[in-house]
Amino acid sequence: MPSAARVAAISERDLVKAVIAARPRSEKFDAERMWIRVTHTTAEWLEGTLASTPLDMPLLAHGSRIKLPRTHVIDVIFDESNADLEPREPPPREYWDxxxxxxxxxxxxxxxxxxxxxxxxxxxxxxxxxxxxxxxxxxxxxxxxxxxxxxxxxxxxxxxxxxxxxxxxxxxxxxxxxxxxxxxxxxxxxxxxx
Structure with missing residues (x-):
């Protein structure tokens, strides 16, 4: 999961991954993990277009408009143009002792x-x-x-x-x-x- 600092730094053009529930319920999957290209942000919400192609969600297609709370982001890839906004974080701690x-x-x-x-x-x-x-x-x-x-x-x-x-x-x-x-x-x- 991305840190709170990474989620807060998400801006336009970044790619975010979220779990999207099928509505209505699909034949194969209750939900799918998909990428969204962010087009608009607020402090709590992200809007964008679906960058993935759903496997079993007939009412959702590549390019569909998506709005989601920042708290639903499970991964983020910062756009090159936003590289200077990406938080510099220490590597995750390891517990080998x-x-x-x-x-x-x-x-x-x-x-x-x-x-x-x-x-x-x-x-x-x-x-x-x-x-x-x-x-x-x-x-x-x-x-x-x-x-x-x-x-x-x-x-x-x-x-x-x-x-x-x-x-x-x-x-x-x-x-x-x-x-x-x-x-x-x-x-x-x-x-x-x-």
Whole structure:
């Protein structure tokens, strides 16, 4: 998905992609992803002509007029004439640093319920990706010390954990020594004070 800055920078002549629902409902598809050449913009809306040819929407054709809210844009290609308006953004962050995590979180059996960050100690000097210090446990409600100790664990990339449960990504840059437990009533992670 394009960032908010990229969506805000869309102007005339740019190409945007959106999911367009079939009206009336088509035989094959409920919706299609299609490109629209923008001809007019407002702060919240885009207007343009359909640059794609629908596969199964008899009432919509290449060149049809389309109006859509900016929030519906799923991709954007800036026109060469608008290149100076395209926001310069840092490359997307990658999450290759390692962490220790309960296998039940990786398997999708449990969501992240408790996590803490300690001074990294798992890595070796020649490791390509360092230890992040994050230690991630699955939901611990009702678990005994014995069942917790029996859980299998893995030392893997943070990205693999985030692929299964990213509910804690806003905590990823917390300092060493931080720890959090999920409040299952609010769904929020609460800092545990020492």
């Amino acid at each position: 390692r962490c220790m995590v309960d296998q039940c979180v990786l398997d999708g059996e449990l969501t992240v319920g408790y996590l803490y960050r300690e001074t990294p100690n798992m890595g070796k000097p020649d490791d390509k990706f360092p230890d992040s210090g994050w230690r991630i446990r699955g939901d611990m409600r009702g678990a005994t010390r014995e069942t917790l100790d029996c859980r299998k664990h893995a030392y893997i990339a943070l990205g693999k954990v985030l692929n299964n449960d990213d509910s804690w990504i806003h905590l990823i840059d917390e300092p060493y020594g931080a720890s959090f437990e999920k409040n299952y009533t609010t769904g929020m992670f609460e800092r545990i004070s020492e």
